[in-house]
Amino acid sequence: MVLSNAEKQRRFRERLKARANSGVTPDDIVRAARLMWDYLREQDIGTGNDPGSFEDKLNHWRTRKGVEEWRRLHGDEDDPELWAEFGADADLMAKVAAVVRAVRFPPPDSDGQ
Numbered sequence: 327m328v329l330s331n332a333e334k335q336r337r338f339r340e341r342l343k344a345r346a347n348s349g350v351t352p353d354d355i356v357r358a359a360r361l362m363w364d365y366l367r368e369q370d371i372g373t374g375n376d377p378g379s380f381e382d383k384l385n386h387w388r389t390r391k392g393v394e395e396w397r398r399l400h401g402d403e404d405d406p407e408l409w410a411e412f413g414a415d416a417d418l419m420a421k422v423a424a425v426v427r428a429v430r431f432p433p434p435d436s437d438g439q
Contacts, residue, residue, distance in 0.1 A: 350425045358422035359384055361415055362399055397426060 329337075363383045370377035377383070386392040409416040409423070 350421050354418060355422055355425070357415075358419055359387065359396075361412060361419060365412070366399075 360380060363377075363380050366383070367377040387396045409419040412419045
């Protein structure tokens with residue numbers, strides 16, 4: 327079946343829209359950071375530690391030491407069960423974790439090297 331130019335353009339626009347809708351925005355990353363902080367805060371409060379404010383934790387995650395902590399929190403593998411305890415936000419956490427992994431472990435060159 328030969329597609330008309332208009333049909334090709336329509337399909338191309340649909341693919342672009344689908345890719346744009348599945349992306350991670352900066353707001354998504356901040357939201358994931360807040361969700362992670364809420365999770366860690368509950369753990370810290372349970373042990374009697376003062377977790378501090380979200381802004382303090384976010385500033386810490388921006389430091390060299392904090393970046394490593396952030397990466398460890400988001401894991402090295404794509405494990406859907408890892409995010410299950412985030413309930414309705416599990417998909418968001420998994421998408422942000424995928425971006426963190428992509429930055430941490432960049433893909434090989436297109437020629438496989």
